Amino acid sequence: MKKETLKRVTAVTLAAMMAGAALVGCGGNSTDTSKTDDASKTDTSAVDGSKGSVYWLNFKPELDDTLQQLAKDYKAAKGVEVKVVTAASGTYSDQLTSEMAKSTPPTLFVIGNQQGVKDWGESALDLTDTAIAKELNTDAYNLKDENGKLVSIGYCYECYGIVVNPDNVEKAGHKMDEIKDFASLKAVAEDIHKNADTLGFDAFSATDMDDSSSWRVTGHVANLEYFYEEKEAGKTWTECPATITGKYMENYKNLFDLAINNSVTDAKELATGGHDPMNQFIEGKSTFFFTGSWDYAAISEKVPNAVMIPYYCGVDGEDKAGLNCGTENCWAVNADVSAEDQQATIDFMVWLVTDPDASAKMVEQLGIMPYKSAVESSNGFLKNSAEYTEKGCYVMDWATNYQPNVDEYRKALVSALNSYCQDQSDANWDAVKTAFVDGWATQYAATQE
Amino acid sequence: MKKGIFKNPLRRWGWLFLGPMAIAFIIGFVWPFFQGIFLSFCKFKIVTKATFVGFDNYVKAIKDASFMHSFWYTALFAVVSLVLINVLAFTVAYLLTQGIKGSNLFRTVFFMPNLIGGIVLGYIWSMIFDGVLSMFDTSILLESKYGFWGLIILMCWQQIGYMMIIYIAGLQAVPEDMLEAAKIDGATKTQTLFRVVIPNVMPSITICTFLSLTNGFKLFDQNLALTGGLPFEIQPDGSSIKTTEMLALNIYNTFSGSSISAHGTAQAKAVLFFILVAAIGLVQLGITRKREVQQ
Numbered sequence: 067m068k069k070e071t072l073k074r075v076t077a078v079t080l081a082a083m084m085a086g087a088a089l090v091g092c093g094g095n096s097t098d099t100s101k102t103d104d105a106s107k108t109d110t111s112a113v114d115g116s117k118g119s120v121y122w123l124n125f126k127p128e129l130d131d132t133l134q135q136l137a138k139d140y141k142a143a144k145g146v147e148v149k150v151v152t153a154a155s156g157t158y159s160d161q162l163t164s165e166m167a168k169s170t171p172p173t174l175f176v177i178g179n180q181q182g183v184k185d186w187g188e189s190a191l192d193l194t195d196t197a198i199a200k201e202l203n204t205d206a207y208n209l210k211d212e213n214g215k216l217v218s219i220g221y222c223y224e225c226y227g228i229v230v231n232p233d234n235v236e237k238a239g240h241k242m243d244e245i246k247d248f249a250s251l252k253a254v255a256e257d258i259h260k261n262a263d264t265l266g267f268d269a270f271s272a273t274d275m276d277d278s279s280s281w282r283v284t285g286h287v288a289n290l291e292y293f294y295e296e297k298e299a300g301k302t303w304t305e306c307p308a309t310i311t312g313k314y315m316e317n318y319k320n321l322f323d324l325a326i327n328n329s330v331t332d333a334k335e336l337a338t339g340g341h342d343p344m345n346q347f348i349e350g351k352s353t354f355f356f357t358g359s360w361d362y363a364a365i366s367e368k369v370p371n372a373v374m375i376p377y378y379c380g381v382d383g384e385d386k387a388g389l390n391c392g393t394e395n396c397w398a399v400n401a402d403v404s405a406e407d408q409q410a411t412i413d414f415m416v417w418l419v420t421d422p423d424a425s426a427k428m429v430e431q432l433g434i435m436p437y438k439s440a441v442e443s444s445n446g447f448l449k450n451s452a453e454y455t456e457k458g459c460y461v462m463d464w465a466t467n468y469q470p471n472v473d474e475y476r477k478a479l480v481s482a483l484n485s486y487c488q489d490q491s492d493a494n495w496d497a498v499k500t501a502f503v504d505g506w507a508t509q510y511a512a513t514q515e
Numbered sequence: 516m517k518k519g520i521f522k523n524p525l526r527r528w529g530w531l532f533l534g535p536m537a538i539a540f541i542i543g544f545v546w547p548f549f550q551g552i553f554l555s556f557c558k559f560k561i562v563t564k565a566t567f568v569g570f571d572n573y574v575k576a577i578k579d580a581s582f583m584h585s586f587w588y589t590a591l592f593a594v595v596s597l598v599l600i601n602v603l604a605f606t607v608a609y610l611l612t613q614g615i616k617g618s619n620l621f622r623t624v625f626f627m628p629n630l631i632g633g634i635v636l637g638y639i640w641s642m643i644f645d646g647v648l649s650m651f652d653t654s655i656l657l658e659s660k661y662g663f664w665g666l667i668i669l670m671c672w673q674q675i676g677y678m679m680i681i682y683i684a685g686l687q688a689v690p691e692d693m694l695e696a697a698k699i700d701g702a703t704k705t706q707t708l709f710r711v712v713i714p715n716v717m718p719s720i721t722i723c724t725f726l727s728l729t730n731g732f733k734l735f736d737q738n739l740a741l742t743g744g745l746p747f748e749i750q751p752d753g754s755s756i757k758t759t760e761m762l763a764l765n766i767y768n769t770f771s772g773s774s775i776s777a778h779g780t781a782q783a784k785a786v787l788f789f790i791l792v793a794a795i796g797l798v799q800l801g802i803t804r805k806r807e808v809q810q
Contacts, residue, residue: 473772477772478755481746482749484654488654500751515777
């Protein structure tokens with residue numbers, strides 16, 4: 067009998083242990099591993115709870131390595147815990163939505179456009195007169211809500227346009243100086259395309275219309291339409307307009323047509339993607355390519371003298387056009403975390419833009435940081451941009467940041483452009499116009515609910 | 516006392532064994548389910564800060580033209596795929612139980628597509644379809660009908676093997692004496708199939724139709740990876756209908772693609788979606804059960 071009881075006790079105990087072990091597996095524990103990594107070597111600068119901590123939800127995957135390193139450096143230097151989580155490409159908004167609902171939400175996150183201000187402005191601390199705001203050397207890249215609250219501040223800015231391979235232009239018997247406006251760009255591009263077989267390279271790397279590349283035309287090239295509407299109205303947008311007129315659609319079409327009809331890839335094959343326009347360009351297979359300053363490092367490795375020219379599209383006076391400059395990289399501090407965490411976060415931000423090593427690392431990845439003590443950039447495309455400005459050309463600001471319900475708006479545009487690439491008929495272009503102009507109003511209305 | 520505790524260990528300690536599973540089930544299913552229903556009556560940005568708005572979200576969901584489009588599209592897809600998958604799966608199962616050489620190899624081969632994840636399948640098939648369609652200067656992303664039949668082909672390819680296994684099990688359970696009796700009575704092969712075999716595999720047919728119908732309605736990842744709803748029909752007012760978007764993808768796009776104000780609407784759509792799938796499943800199960808042969 068006694069033996070039997072012992073058996074049962076053992077069985078029950080073992081069962082309880084197994085059940086317990088199984089449950090332990092269920093418990094999601096997001097303890098930062100760096101804590102244990104660094105515990106041994108930073109005994110003197112042990113994490114002080116009263117100091118607060120920093121949690122940055124970063125949206126640029128290419129920046130992740132740098133930020134993880136900087137987080138470690140900051141911990142070593144100041145003893146403050148910095149956790150950096152990077153959202154996978156295209157999932158930032160989803161991840162922010164779920165992270166913000168947690169008990170330890172990000173203290174530092176990105177509000178990069180007016181849609182973001184609308185969605186997340188409430189959760190952002192007013193940064194007016196904070197230590198980090200005082201470090202800025204321009205307020206051109208800051209975002210405010212309708213009450214004037216400083217919701218987010220730019221931590222770098224970028225520019226985009228048409229990247230050109232000058233060697234190819236010269237091999238084709240032209241000079242860079244020839245390209246001054248749309249007519250001259252068109253002449254050069256069409257000439258290169260005509261002789262592509264003998265030259266061994268083509269004019270454009272047209273944009274694939276899959277998710278990996280379609281933003282080049284639905285977001286960036288589209289900017290020329292919005293910008294010239296703004297310019298005509300005589301003032302830059304400060305909030306998303308309810309409607310747009312589409313007056314410069316013809317110019318958008320000019321540049322779009324030029325790219326798809328003089329390209330390495332046949333227009334009819336663009337819908338499916340997979341042609342890697344960036345690679346075509348850096349391997350010298352094409353001469354023109356729509357991209358921005360963030361690709362400078364990759365491009366200059368293979369095409370060291372690549373330059374960036376404005377979106378020439380056939381509007382009057384475009385010989386005075388400059389590059390498209392702006393940013394979606396704007397820091398916001400979470401208003402709903404403790405004051406210690408907010409302070410720690412702002413201290414960290416200040417460190418990033420003032421510490422020589424940290425700001426050098428940031429600038430290397432990001433281009434230019436608009437802060438007084440940040441190191442200077444070596445990005446060639448941003449230098450091109452500055453040269454245009456010095457020559458008295460106008461900067462095309464990023465009006466595209468105001469696209470309402472941006473993902474849905476762009477998806478519809480992709481679909482319409484796909485049909486147009488397949489069959490360049492007027493009817494198909496009308497559908498593009500509808501998606502571009504009326505789609506704006508529809509999506510604007512959807513955001514107002 | 517000692518004796519009492521261990522007298523009926525199963526009854527006394529049953530909770531210990533059920534407990535972990537029950538807790539996991541409550542955390543992972545019951546709680547989110549009820550929270551989801553609650554949120555469908557709320558306006559919310561993040562789930563912890565929700566304000567109650569009553570039936571507003573449901574009104575918006577039903578008024579949404581894209582939701583209605585995706586409903587009918589999904590219904591059509593579910594019916595077509597249900598018929599094709601089951602007819603083909605049964606045929607394959609029937610052939611493979613006729614003592615063909617290498618049956619086991621064939622069974623394995625037919626079952627294998629089922630082991631590949633939906634997203635991967637979607638991308639692989641989009642490459643295959645585009646490889647073929649590019650010869651005709653078009654793409655699966657450009658015509659709704661290609662998207663529809665493409666998805667049907669993909670689902671057949673993936674699901675036939677799985678349904679086949681269920682049918683094989685059913686076919687092997689048909690009593691030998693019945694088949695023999697039919698043979699002695701002079702029944703033809705066709706008569707045996709329709710009068711003896713099929714009534715006897717009704718339980719398998721029930722389970723397979725049930726599975727393929729609900730699979731059709733719940734389809735998400737294959738839809739997302741194959742066409743993602745493309746092509747769109749651009750409406751004159753600038754809105755667009757995603758012609759190959761099914762219900763689950765529509766809900767997902769409402770939640771994460773649109774502005775944050777649409778979270779509640781997406782949640783309401785999800786609840787409607789649940790009611791729909793549950794109702795169809797139950798009705799269908801009820802009807803087929805009645806026609807099963809009691810052995």
